Amino acid sequence: MxxxxxxxxxxxxxxxxxxxxxxxxxxxxxxxxxxxxxxxxxxxxxxxxxxxxxxxxxxxxxxxxxxxxxxxxxxxxxxxxxxxxxxxxxxxxxxxxxxxxxxxxxxxxxGLPPAHDLWEPKPVWTHAGSLGSKDGQKVHCRHQSPMGPALPRMAAPGSTTHFRRVAST
The missing domain is CATH 2.30.42.10 (PDZ domain)
Incomplete structure (x- = not known):
């Protein structure tokens, strides 16, 4: 074929x-x-x-x-x-x-430029917050969708969420 x-x-x-x-x-x-x-x-x-x-x-x-x-x-x-x-x-x-x-x-x-996986991680945002963890460790999210940066999930009551821009890899 x-x-x-x-x-x-x-x-x-x-x-x-x-x-x-x-x-x-x-x-x-x-x-x-x-x-x-x-x-x-x-x-x-x-x-x-x-x-x-x-x-x-x-x-x-x-x-x-x-x-x-x-x-x-x-x-x-x-x-x-x-x-x-x-x-x-x-x-x-x-x-x-x-x-x-x-x-x-x-x-x-x-030809057309190579297609990139739209869900391939393109680190743009870092999410730092306790998100209810007992030991207070920070969680770092490194994801961007084709719709824009990922939004945080609902954090546990009393926890804080901060976003800062980081360099792409």
Whole structure:
């Protein structure tokens, strides 16, 4: 069984053919952005590996995610005879959104940056307090979630809780 290709945006460089670039662009109701609807067989778009369902991110190095259909078409036509399209397939788009990453041309060349375990300890806060311990020893919590620093649990009545920032390891 072949291993799947790693998720990454694709930079498609198209040279206009006798019948144009050979793809149909459209917006989808309820979804932000412009999408490739159809790629003509034997077209420059097919040769550049543009695929139906791809979402268009950049045209000739300019982000078009917030632009209208008309604006995007004008950007494609602005450079005569050729165009560079940065696109993402559905899976890559979902991964970028999940990781809150902005799609770039560098990602098309180098791939997505390595994913880090969001629960991997990134020591940012130290919690020092007795938390009801009988011997008065301090408890040090070293955890940060993707939602921010961990909050203290309810301490025993009469105990104190202090937070101070510490260096990351």
């Amino acid at each position: 072949a291993t799947p290709e790693p998720l990454r945006p694709r930079l498609c460089c198209l040279v206009r053919g006798e019948h144009g670039y050979g793809f149909h662009l459209h917006g989808e109701k309820g979804r932000r952005g412009q999408f490739i609807r159809r790629v003509e067989p034997g077209s420059p778009a097919e040769a550049a590996e543009l695929r139906a369902g791809d979402r268009l991110v950049e045209v000739n190095g300019v982000n078009v995610e917030g632009e209208t259909h008309h604006q995007v078409v004008q950007r494609i036509k602005a450079v005569e005879g050729q165009t560079r399209l940065l696109v993402v397939d559905k899976e890559t788009d979902e991964e970028l959104r999940r990781r809150q990453l902005t799609c770039t041309e560098e990602m098309a060349q180098q």
